[in-house]
Amino acid sequence: MRRLEMILSRLAWFVPTLAGLVVIVFLISNVIPTDPVRILLGENATQEQVEAMRVKLGYDKPLPVQLARHFRDVLLGDLGVSIYTQRPISEDLAKRLPATLELTLVAIALSIALGIPLGVVSALRRNSAVDHALRVVSVSGLAIAAFWLAMELQFLFSMKLRIAPLNNRIDGFGPEAVTGLFIVDSLLSWDMESLRSAVSHIALPALTLALPAAATIVRFTRAGVLEVINSNYVLYQRAMGMPLGLIVWKYVLRNALISTVTQIGLIFGVLLTNAVVIETVFDWPGLGTFAVQSILQSDHKAIIGFTIWTGALIVIVNLLVDIAHSIIDPRGAR
Amino acid sequence: MTWAWRRAFRRFVGDRAAALGTALILVLILCAVFAPVLAPFPGDVGDFHTANRLHPPDGVNWLGTDRMGSDLLSRILFGARITIAIAIIAVGTALVIGVPIGLLAGYYGGWPSNLLMRVSDIFLAVPQIVLAIAIAQTLGPSIENVILALSITYWPFWARLVYAETRSLKNEVFIESAIALGASPWRVMALHILPNIASAIIVRTSIGMGATILTAAALGFLGLGAPPPAPEWGRMIAESREFLPEAWWYATAPGIAIFLVVMGFNLLGDGLRDILDPRIRRGGGAK
Amino acid sequence: MTALLAVEDLALGFATDAGLAQVLDGITLAVERGQVLGLVGESGCGKTTLARAILGVLPAHATRISGGRILFKGQDLLTADPETVNREVRGRAITFIPQDPFTSFNPVFTVGAQIMEVMKWKSPRRTEAEWGGKLPPLATRYPAGRRQSDFNAVIELLDAVQLPQPRQLLRKYPHELSGGQRQRLMIAMALLPQPDLVIADEPTTALDVTIQAQILGLIRRLATEHNVAVLLTTHDLGTAYEICDAINVMYAGQDVESAQVERFFAAPAHPYTTKLLASLPRAAGTASGIPGEVPLLIAPPSGCRFHPRCDRAAAQCRETRPPVDQFGAGHWVRCYHPHRDVE
Numbered sequence: 001m002r003r004l005e006m007i008l009s010r011l012a013w014f015v016p017t018l019a020g021l022v023v024i025v026f027l028i029s030n031v032i033p034t035d036p037v038r039i040l041l042g043e044n045a046t047q048e049q050v051e052a053m054r055v056k057l058g059y060d061k062p063l064p065v066q067l068a069r070h071f072r073d074v075l076l077g078d079l080g081v082s083i084y085t086q087r088p089i090s091e092d093l094a095k096r097l098p099a100t101l102e103l104t105l106v107a108i109a110l111s112i113a114l115g116i117p118l119g120v121v122s123a124l125r126r127n128s129a130v131d132h133a134l135r136v137v138s139v140s141g142l143a144i145a146a147f148w149l150a151m152e153l154q155f156l157f158s159m160k161l162r163i164a165p166l167n168n169r170i171d172g173f174g175p176e177a178v179t180g181l182f183i184v185d186s187l188l189s190w191d192m193e194s195l196r197s198a199v200s201h202i203a204l205p206a207l208t209l210a211l212p213a214a215a216t217i218v219r220f221t222r223a224g225v226l227e228v229i230n231s232n233y234v235l236y237q238r239a240m241g242m243p244l245g246l247i248v249w250k251y252v253l254r255n256a257l258i259s260t261v262t263q264i265g266l267i268f269g270v271l272l273t274n275a276v277v278i279e280t281v282f283d284w285p286g287l288g289t290f291a292v293q294s295i296l297q298s299d300h301k302a303i304i305g306f307t308i309w310t311g312a313l314i315v316i317v318n319l320l321v322d323i324a325h326s327i328i329d330p331r332g333a334r
Numbered sequence: 335m336t337w338a339w340r341r342a343f344r345r346f347v348g349d350r351a352a353a354l355g356t357a358l359i360l361v362l363i364l365c366a367v368f369a370p371v372l373a374p375f376p377g378d379v380g381d382f383h384t385a386n387r388l389h390p391p392d393g394v395n396w397l398g399t400d401r402m403g404s405d406l407l408s409r410i411l412f413g414a415r416i417t418i419a420i421a422i423i424a425v426g427t428a429l430v431i432g433v434p435i436g437l438l439a440g441y442y443g444g445w446p447s448n449l450l451m452r453v454s455d456i457f458l459a460v461p462q463i464v465l466a467i468a469i470a471q472t473l474g475p476s477i478e479n480v481i482l483a484l485s486i487t488y489w490p491f492w493a494r495l496v497y498a499e500t501r502s503l504k505n506e507v508f509i510e511s512a513i514a515l516g517a518s519p520w521r522v523m524a525l526h527i528l529p530n531i532a533s534a535i536i537v538r539t540s541i542g543m544g545a546t547i548l549t550a551a552a553l554g555f556l557g558l559g560a561p562p563p564a565p566e567w568g569r570m571i572a573e574s575r576e577f578l579p580e581a582w583w584y585a586t587a588p589g590i591a592i593f594l595v596v597m598g599f600n601l602l603g604d605g606l607r608d609i610l611d612p613r614i615r616r617g618g619g620a621k
Numbered sequence: 622m623t624a625l626l627a628v629e630d631l632a633l634g635f636a637t638d639a640g641l642a643q644v645l646d647g648i649t650l651a652v653e654r655g656q657v658l659g660l661v662g663e664s665g666c667g668k669t670t671l672a673r674a675i676l677g678v679l680p681a682h683a684t685r686i687s688g689g690r691i692l693f694k695g696q697d698l699l700t701a702d703p704e705t706v707n708r709e710v711r712g713r714a715i716t717f718i719p720q721d722p723f724t725s726f727n728p729v730f731t732v733g734a735q736i737m738e739v740m741k742w743k744s745p746r747r748t749e750a751e752w753g754g755k756l757p758p759l760a761t762r763y764p765a766g767r768r769q770s771d772f773n774a775v776i777e778l779l780d781a782v783q784l785p786q787p788r789q790l791l792r793k794y795p796h797e798l799s800g801g802q803r804q805r806l807m808i809a810m811a812l813l814p815q816p817d818l819v820i821a822d823e824p825t826t827a828l829d830v831t832i833q834a835q836i837l838g839l840i841r842r843l844a845t846e847h848n849v850a851v852l853l854t855t856h857d858l859g860t861a862y863e864i865c866d867a868i869n870v871m872y873a874g875q876d877v878e879s880a881q882v883e884r885f886f887a888a889p890a891h892p893y894t895t896k897l898l899a900s901l902p903r904a905a906g907t908a909s910g911i912p913g914e915v916p917l918l919i920a921p922p923s924g925c926r927f928h929p930r931c932d933r934a935a936a937q938c939r940e941t942r943p944p945v946d947q948f949g950a951g952h953w954v955r956c957y958h959p960h961r962d963v964e
Contacts, residue, residue: 017455017459021459024456025465025468028468028472139600139604140597142596143548144589144593144596145548145592146552147552147555147571148593149589151571151575152585152586152589154578155578155579232721232725233724236725236726238678239712239717240739241706241708241710241712241713241743242738242742243707243758244707245757245759246738246759249759251727255727255728270461272464273461276464277555292556292557294471295557295558296557298471303467303471306464306467307464310461314459314460314461315459328729
């Protein structure tokens with residue numbers, strides 16, 4: 001019951017948070033000293049054309065009215081039309097979302113697969129050479145600019161060593177679209193050709209994305225395991241002669257993981273932000289490249305749309321993480 | 335009180351990581367301040383010599399030249415100024431806005447405080463760079479706008495932090511007794527609460543500098559920072575993209591510069607945390 | 622060698638940043654089968670360290686054992702094969718009741734899951750055939766037949782420790798139970814493997830005063846019923862008097878006196894012991910203390926470590942540690958100037 005209450009209260013905050021996000025983004029976009037209408041129409045538009053467009057787009061109405069209209073539009077899913085693609089922005093975003101999602105999910109999986117075992121080893125062999133090396137690497141991982149790392153890795157593996165594809169998501173048309181996630185779709189339609197291509201293309205970008213996240217996971221897992229290892233319940237199990245492997249992999253790991261799960265939400269946010277810049281390096285057709293192209297085109301509406309979608313995505317993921325955390329940790333303390 | 339500080343100082347100096355961090359930051363500051371003197375080609379910040387473009391590192395240009403023929407080493411040294419300016423001003427502004435808001439909200443409570451904190455939560459729900467992109471793109475590419483974007487998106491972090499610390503401190507007995515003795519709210523906040531939360535703020539400031547530099551570099555990479563020919567490190571990396579794989583030095587140098595600087599702030603922050611506030615739970619230092 | 626557990630001249634220290642802390646300095650102790658031995662001393666005297674040394678759970682990298690033996694049923698635990706000791710001694714022949722039952726339970730598993738985990742590995746019904754398996758612990762199965770009989774044994778013992786509605790209780794998480802309930806569970810877990818010796822490290826310190834007497838009584842009663850020896854550490858002489866057959870006194874890492882309980886309270890010999898007994902609050906309202914402080918073990922006093930605070934101290938006490946002086950049946954003391962009066 002307590003858990004249900006908690007979930008409901010979190011859901012209750014979900015809506016105002018998103019609403020507030022929309023408001024803030026709207027206010028931001030209206031601090032413009034530049035004239036969006038003029039930008040839309042280009043340099044050569046006459047004053048009458050600009051005025052006419054301004055009325056048509058509703059920029060002449062007072063701010064609260066504009067806000068209300070904006071809200072209505074957002075709720076209806078209408079984020080305007082992209083200057084760059086000339087298509088509805090929501091359509092563009094929807095098309096690109098699976099690409100970013102797939103990249104991020106694979107990156108999370110990689111970072112967990114790398115980070116947790118290394119964190120456990122680092123804690124168990126505390127203050128050994130391995131531990132020190134891992135700690136140096138994980139501290140460094142947090143200081144590297146993600147886009148720079150992406151470029152250097154691309155340089156090394158794609159250009160020099162030629163073992164990874166240079167860019168894009170897949171060669172050819174890709175598998176039949178069901179979820180939009182190429183790996184899943186390839187498996188669903190048993191398209192081995194597409195699967196191989198998708199995996200080879202996602203490898204380097206996902207790895208680049210995963211490394212800084214893995215560094216964070218190593219740090220937190222290490223701290224979590226150390227804390228648990230020195231706890232009284234581990235002492236009790238050791239005193240009662242339980243097999244060491246059991247203590248570490250069944251009990252210590254479970255307790256240490258609980259704090260790591262909380263971090264996953266944070267890590268997802270970090271991953272998503274890094275994805276934005278990394279996508280441009282690899283020409284990955286996701287939300288990130290959309291954002292960058294919109295920036296280059298000064299496409300305000302597109303940027304606003306991107307901000308809202310990304311923000312919503314992260315809020316949703318954090319909500320899911322909270323729910324997962326409450327299920328894993330019976331103490332319910334948060 | 336003083337001998338506790340002295341002991342802490344000695345521990346700090348003995349901590350090699352913290353010493354390294356401090357050294358790196360000092361180097362950064364020196365580079366920035368003395369750039370005109372240190373740079374072999376100080377004019378290259380603005381001038382260009384296209385005949386010399388994309389030269390690999392050699393005796394004349396230690397780090398090579400960029401696409402305009404400018405000496406990379408000189409540009410990086412001058413870029414340090416931009417980096418420091420952005421870091422200090424953005425973080426400073428966020429502190430100046432966020433800390434008082436957090437203090438007042440934590441001290442007085444009530445619905446205005448709740449509202450402020452909810453607004454902060456909204457800002458914090460979204461990664462800083464996402465909002466910063468929106469703001470910077472709206473305002474146009476320039477250093478000032480980057481700083482503005484970063485400050486606007488960073489103050490909620492401090493407000494939330496200071497709010498939480500203030501609220502928990504407010505329940506401490508020594509605060510209650512200070513109030514009971516008739517101390518004015520300003521006095522309580524300035525003399526009693528602030529010194530106690532100072533350590534948490536200081537530690538996070540150092541780490542926040544590093545994070546801000548990374549975000550600023552990303553904004554520069556995306557084209558939202560200072561326009562050319564300003565030697566902003568992120569933009570330099572973006573420029574270098576089209577010249578890979580031949581001109582590898584072009585991308586490497588600014589990237590390493592960013593790495594060293596952020597490392598410096600992170601190590602410094604870790605070192606400060608170990609001596610100032612060992613009770614903050616963080617990865618890597620648990621005993 | 623009739624003693625179930627015999628600690629002979631155990632000396633060990635901990636490596637710290639400030640140097641080697643000489644935590645135990647030649648401790649000698651013996652527990653007979655079925656006997657309840659109280660190990661009494663102030664906080665920091667080393668009794669918990671001694672308990673952990675016997676259990677073998679001291680931090681490996683910081684501990685320096687400089688001498689002595691820990692003989693359990695004639696075998697030296699310090700030199701025996703660690704794998705065998707972990708399997709057959711710990712949690713089986715020697716079990717443990719910790720000081721704080723709250724933090725000694727894993728908070729994210731139900732108490733039932735944790736008890737059954739102990740039973741899976743340490744049940745007296747576990748056969749040699751199972752021991753032979755070389756599978757990693759996570760892959761080892763729990764035979765269904767034994768599981769049922771183990772579970773029945775658990776319920777039976779939970780009744781014996783007076784825990785109501787055992788089946789529902791086992792489904793709860795540790796934070797949902799009271800301190801008394803948790804400690805009763807710990808007692809049950811310590812008895813389920815049918816051990817020869819239970820080491821109880823200050824089992825009532827973390828409990829309310831009202832519950833303490835119940836728990837102590839329970840420990841005593843069950844120990845007698847199941848013919849299990851108990852090594853009980855405590856800083857409280859009252860506790861020791863309640864349930865112990867014999868008492869050993871420790872001070873600053875040295876053992877100073879050992880006696881049967883009646884004789885201990887009637888004719889204490891060591892100056893420290895007499896001061897301890899004198900410091901118990903009297904009905905008349907007086908209480909006395911012991912001047913001075915417990916020494917730091919980085920640089921402990923030489924010879925008899927109590928000499929700085931002892932009003933009977935002489936030069937001899939500073940130089941060498943007093944040898945064991947047999948005072949009578951089952952009563953020895955390590956002192957050059959013990960109280961020989963009384964009786």
